[in-house]
Amino acid sequence: MDRRQFFTGSAAVLAAGALPLLWARRPALSAASAAGAQVAEAERFEVDYSDAEWRARLTTAQYDVLRQEGTERPYSSPLNDEHRAGTFACAGCGLPLxxxxxxxxSHTGWPSFWQPLPQAVGTRADTSYGMARTEVHCRRCGGHLGHLFNDGPPPTGLRYCMNGLAMTFAVA
Structure with missing residues (x-):
């Protein structure tokens, strides 16, 4: 057996062994996401539309982020480069955030803030994908906005890392 045959055979064995393991993890990830969605469904919010109404009100991409807890690609949102004076609001219900x-x-590719407006957002534990994070949602409609991290600038030291698709911007 030469080196090429050894490495080709080893790669095939590793791939064959890893594929079932990766596939077996998929249901666990889905279950974690489903558990997070069940928590959101159990909560009551002031703005409460049916799934069909949310789909009609939002674009497909906004629906994925706000209602399915998706994440947009980094550096894909125009709001990441928005520097004018104004207010960022929930794309689902219009609440100023x-x-x-x-x-x-934050150089992460998502719009980041060191503090929300008073009474604008809610948080909950997010343990999906095997990570412990803090999920941030709109206080009024429950729409998923992003996540909260403890690596932000003064004065709070917090980073509200938000999906641009989850928000709109209005110039002051």
Missing amino acids: FASNAKFD
């Missing part, structure tokens, strides 16, 4: 003076460039 963040003032532009709380926005900063």
Whole structure:
């Protein structure tokens, strides 16, 4: 057996062994996501539409983020480069969420803020995908906005890492 045959055979064995393991993990990931969705469904929010109404009100991409807890690709949102004075609001219900003076460039590819407006967002534990994070949602409609991390700038030290698809922007 030469080196090429050895490495080709080893790669095939590893791939064959890893594929079932990866596939076996898929239901666990789906179950974790489903558990998060069940928590959201159990909560009551002021703005409450049926699934069909949400689909009619939102674009497909917005629906994926706001209602299915999806994540947009980094650096894909125009709101990441929005630097004018104004307010970022929930794309689902219009609730003002963040003032532009709380926005900063986190170099992560998503609009980031060091603090939300008062009474704008809610949080809950998110253990999907084997990670422990804090999920951020709109206080009024429950729409998924992004996640909260403890690596932001002063004065709070927090980073509200938001999906641009989950928000709109209005100039002050």
